[in-house]
Each structure stands twice: as structure tokens, then as C-alpha cells.
Amino acid sequence: MAHPLIEFLAESAQQAAKSCRWGWKVLRQRGPSQFQFWLIALLIGSISGFAALLFRKGIEALQSTLYGTENINRLHSFAETLPWYWILFIPIAGGLVVGLLLDKFTSDARARGPADVIEGAAINEGRVGVKDGFVSALASLITLSSGGSTGREGPVVHLAATFSSWICEKIHANGVTGRDLLGCAVAAAVSASFNAPIAGALFALEVVLRHFAVHAFAPIVIASVAGTVINRLEFGNVTEFVLPGESALAFYQELPAFLLLGGVCGLCAVALMWTIFWAEDVGSQVMTHMRLKRWMRPVISGALLGGLAIFYPHIIGVGYETTSAALTGELVLHEAIIFVVLKVLAVSITMAGRMGGGVFSPALMIGALTGLAFGLIATPIFPEISGSHTLYALAGMGGVAAAVLGAPISTTLIVFELTGDWQTGLAVMVTVSISTALGSRLVDRSFFLTQLERRNIHIAAGPQAYLLGMFSVEKIMRPLEPDSQPSEELCWEMIQRGQYVDRNATLETAMPMFETSAQAVIPVVSLAGADKAPVLLGAVHHVDALKAYNKALAATAAEEHS
Numbered sequence: 001m002a003h004p005l006i007e008f009l010a011e012s013a014q015q016a017a018k019s020c021r022w023g024w025k026v027l028r029q030r031g032p033s034q035f036q037f038w039l040i041a042l043l044i045g046s047i048s049g050f051a052a053l054l055f056r057k058g059i060e061a062l063q064s065t066l067y068g069t070e071n072i073n074r075l076h077s078f079a080e081t082l083p084w085y086w087i088l089f090i091p092i093a094g095g096l097v098v099g100l101l102l103d104k105f106t107s108d109a110r111a112r113g114p115a116d117v118i119e120g121a122a123i124n125e126g127r128v129g130v131k132d133g134f135v136s137a138l139a140s141l142i143t144l145s146s147g148g149s150t151g152r153e154g155p156v157v158h159l160a161a162t163f164s165s166w167i168c169e170k171i172h173a174n175g176v177t178g179r180d181l182l183g184c185a186v187a188a189a190v191s192a193s194f195n196a197p198i199a200g201a202l203f204a205l206e207v208v209l210r211h212f213a214v215h216a217f218a219p220i221v222i223a224s225v226a227g228t229v230i231n232r233l234e235f236g237n238v239t240e241f242v243l244p245g246e247s248a249l250a251f252y253q254e255l256p257a258f259l260l261l262g263g264v265c266g267l268c269a270v271a272l273m274w275t276i277f278w279a280e281d282v283g284s285q286v287m288t289h290m291r292l293k294r295w296m297r298p299v300i301s302g303a304l305l306g307g308l309a310i311f312y313p314h315i316i317g318v319g320y321e322t323t324s325a326a327l328t329g330e331l332v333l334h335e336a337i338i339f340v341v342l343k344v345l346a347v348s349i350t351m352a353g354r355m356g357g358g359v360f361s362p363a364l365m366i367g368a369l370t371g372l373a374f375g376l377i378a379t380p381i382f383p384e385i386s387g388s389h390t391l392y393a394l395a396g397m398g399g400v401a402a403a404v405l406g407a408p409i410s411t412t413l414i415v416f417e418l419t420g421d422w423q424t425g426l427a428v429m430v431t432v433s434i435s436t437a438l439g440s441r442l443v444d445r446s447f448f449l450t451q452l453e454r455r456n457i458h459i460a461a462g463p464q465a466y467l468l469g470m471f472s473v474e475k476i477m478r479p480l481e482p483d484s485q486p487s488e489e490l491c492w493e494m495i496q497r498g499q500y501v502d503r504n505a506t507l508e509t510a511m512p513m514f515e516t517s518a519q520a521v522i523p524v525v526s527l528a529g530a531d532k533a534p535v536l537l538g539a540v541h542h543v544d545a546l547k548a549y550n551k552a553l554a555a556t557a558a559e560e561h562s
Helices: 004-067 072-079 083-107 114-123 132-143 153-169 175-194 197-209 214-235 252-290 294-309 320-326 333-352 360-378 389-405 408-419 426-440 447-453 464-470 487-496 505-519 542-560
Strands: 521-526 533-539
Touching: 004 072, 004 132, 004 153, 004 175, 004 214, 072 320, 083 132, 083 294, 083 408, 114 175, 114 197, 114 447, 114 464, 132 153, 132 214, 153 175, 153 487, 175 197, 175 214, 175 408, 197 214, 197 408, 197 533, 252 294, 252 333, 252 360, 252 389, 252 426, 252 447, 320 333, 320 389, 333 360, 360 389, 389 408, 389 426, 389 542, 408 426, 426 533, 464 505, 464 542, 487 521, 487 533, 505 542, 533 542
Parallel strands: none
Antiparallel strands: 521 533
8 A cells, every 4th residue: 555645746746747738738729829919919019119109209399390499398488488479379270280180081070089999999899990090199299299288198099009900900800809909009108108117008907908807918018018118218217207305204194194185186187077078068069059160179279278378388288397397396386276277277178179189197297286286285284294295296196197097006106107206105095096086986987988978988887888889789680570479560569659779779779678668579670761651670689689788798707807
């Protein structure tokens, strides 16, 4: 009889050999295809990284030409020396070019952004419109170069998604592969824009894909690293902002102040988002009532921006000079408060004009100014237990940005990577958590998801809400047959009662009708016109709708947990 230890070792060796054989089989079957996929991810990451770099360089070159300065990092200081009519003319001219460009080459004269990328990931198999993407990138470049008061990260994210979509079409990628490659493009674009590889990868997972599936992690990290390498080859391993000395909590008793700052930042973020949406609605009403041409909308916004910039050139462009001044404590209290109000106004005007650009960089600026103002008020009250007021500026920068993006994890990390200051983790995390929790309750999770909700695209509620909109009733309906249910007579009776759906409708329209009609079927018709009778095409069955919906839910769950 063998010794128990020998039996145990022999059994363990057999299990190990079995595992090795299984692993070798999987490696032979899936290894080559997986390696090819990672190579494609690396390719997309490199393309997106270069696209982000060229977009940034293009803005710098055009901005330098228009405003006549070589150092665009000090743009608003130089703009103060320019004639007032030149400050007014540049954004008007930029708005005219953008308006004509969008009016001619897009269906709705609107520049695309991250919200469209999120929509593509959720319901369009990881794809965005290629033509709209390139036109929007050009429009956003002109906007940011000619005085538009938005950020460059939004256009870069959509531009990267455009390249990814083009490649996905060429390789005939399915939905899962398309979404993963879309995440790769977004990660590389963000990391190349901000020299932030960790935040870039997490931004793609947290904001765009909205899951943390293991199968997507490796290719997204590969692409994010590629984007970062491209950034560092050009700019070196430097941070976007340089902080004055060390920033640290004076005492842990100071943490409640950052809880309060988080609430203030959440309210500021909500005010920013609500103001943008209000300005968009006002802009649409003005265009309708005055019967203006679509291309005139960016021109009007440009005129308003130019008039504001004559007195306050701080609103011009991305605003990194003002953000840096806030982080280094170079502004006094009244300046910080005034610049917050002006930046919110300027961003809203730019977005209402549909000129293009993102909201992340403006959110960073507004957050830094809000945090600085809070710190200038709070630190003199309890000087014995208070740190530097610039620490509040840093925490405020993360607080407002996180609430706007609805992305507390990636925003926290990007603040650290933008500044290189990892010693302020507790203050930033506390502020970000409170601001995000508050902001997400007052809008639909984030700025981007609220944009989609306003377009009647219900992604904020999760797959159970938006998946219904992916299925056309025409594809699920059954044709009517003489000896089958429902009968044609029953269908016409339901049509007379108004219980029918158009052939172009989706299950989002049909499913509630099953509940209200208490019927197992809903007639499907073709509406020829207001003065013509509908044409009966067939009927959609409740059981068929539920089968399609459950299958989609199962596929989504499998993707998110694989």
C-alpha cells in the first residue's frame, strides 16, 4: 500500500499534466487569433495616439497663426495686447467656417463627441459614422483654434473611434470585437492627450464600454501604452500641470472640509451641465423662431464668444493657463469666482452653437477655480489644521470633472497623472466620491449620458432599457396566415382601437403596448400617409419579443463577465 503523501503527489502530478495539456490545446487553438487581435489593438492604439498628437499640434499651429503668438500656453495673456476687433473677428470667422462645414457634410449640422462614441459602443456594435467623424474632428480643430471655449479630449476620443470603426468595417468585426477595438482607440486617444496611460485605459472601460470585462483589459492596456509612448516621444515624460512644492493634508481633521468641497463641486458640475443644456434649447428655439440657416448657428456663438473675450480673454481655448494659475494659487478670491461664471457661460455658448469640442478640460478649469475659491475661504477659518489652498484647487479639479464625466475612478487617476502629485490621494478621493454621488442624482448619471437621454437614447438606465430600441418589430413580426392566430379580423379591430405599431418602430414602443392592450399580439402596419388607410403587414407576438430581448440580455451579460 502506497504512502498517502506519495498518492497525493502522484494525483497532483496527474492534475498538473492534465492542466498543461488543456492549456497547450487552448494556446494552439486560440493563441494565434488572440495574438493577431492584440496586434490590431496595438495598431489602433498607435493610429489613435498619432491622431491625438496631430490634432493637438494642429490646434497649436492654427491658434498660433491666428493670434500671432508662438507660446499658446500664455495665449490669454498675449490676447490682452491684441486689438479688440481682432479678438472679436477670429471666433466669428471660425464659426462661419465651422457652420458651412457641418451644414454641408453632416445631416444635422452638429459636431460629434464622446456621447456618440458611447452610443456606438452600446447599440451600434462599436461603430460610429466615419464621414461624420472626420468632419467633426476638422470642425472641432477650427473651433478650438479660433476661440472656442471647449476642450480637445472630446474630439480626439471621437476621432480615434472613427479610425477604429473604419478598421472594424474592413476586417468585418462582430459586435464584441468592435466594442473592444473601440475601447482600445479611446484609451490610446486619452492617454496620448494627457500622458495618462492608467487613466486612459480605465476611462475606456468606465465611460465608453461601461464594464470591466477581463477579455477587454489586455488589448485596451496595450493600446493605452502605445498612445502614451507616442506622447512621450514628442513631449517627454512631463505632466500637464506643475504644482508648487508638496501638497498634503495638514491634519486628518481637515477631511470634513473636503467632504463639503465635494458637495460644492457636485453642484458646480450640475450647474455647468444644466447651463449647457439650457443654452442648447435656447439656441434651437432662436433658430426656429427666426428661421435662420443652420450654418448661422456657430457664427452667432462665435460673435458672442468674441464679445466676451474682448473683456475676458481667459475664456479663449482650452484654458490651461488659467487652470495652472488656479493650481499654483496665483489668483485671488474674486478672480476665481468670476472666472468660474465666465467659463461656464463661454462653454455653454460654444456647445449651444454646436461648434465642437469637449467638456473635460473646461471641467478641470472650473473645478480648479472652484476648489481654489473654496480653499481661500476655508483655510483662514481654521489655519491651525488647514493645508495649502492649492490642495483644494487640486481636489476641486477632480471633483467637478468626475461629476461631469460620471467617472470617479478614471478621473481620480487622471488628476494624479496630470499633476504627478500622488500624495493628495485622500483629499481627491473624498472630494470626487461626494461630487459624483451628488451629481449623478441630479442628471442622468453624467453629461454624456444625459445628452443621449435628451435624444431619447436610454443608455443611462442600463442594457435592460436600451436593448429594446435595437430590435425592429418588422424583423420580429410574423406574417398573417389564414389558419393561424391572430386572425386578420382581430388585427383590424385592434387597429381601429389604435393598438398597432408602425413597421419602423422598435420593441421599445411595442413592449408597453402588450401590457396596456392585454393581448399576446400587436398588429404591424405600414403608414402610407395621414389621409390614407394603414396597410396591415403582420403581427408581432409577445413571446417572440421576449425571446429576442432575453437573448440580447444574455449576450450582453456574457460579454460583460467574460
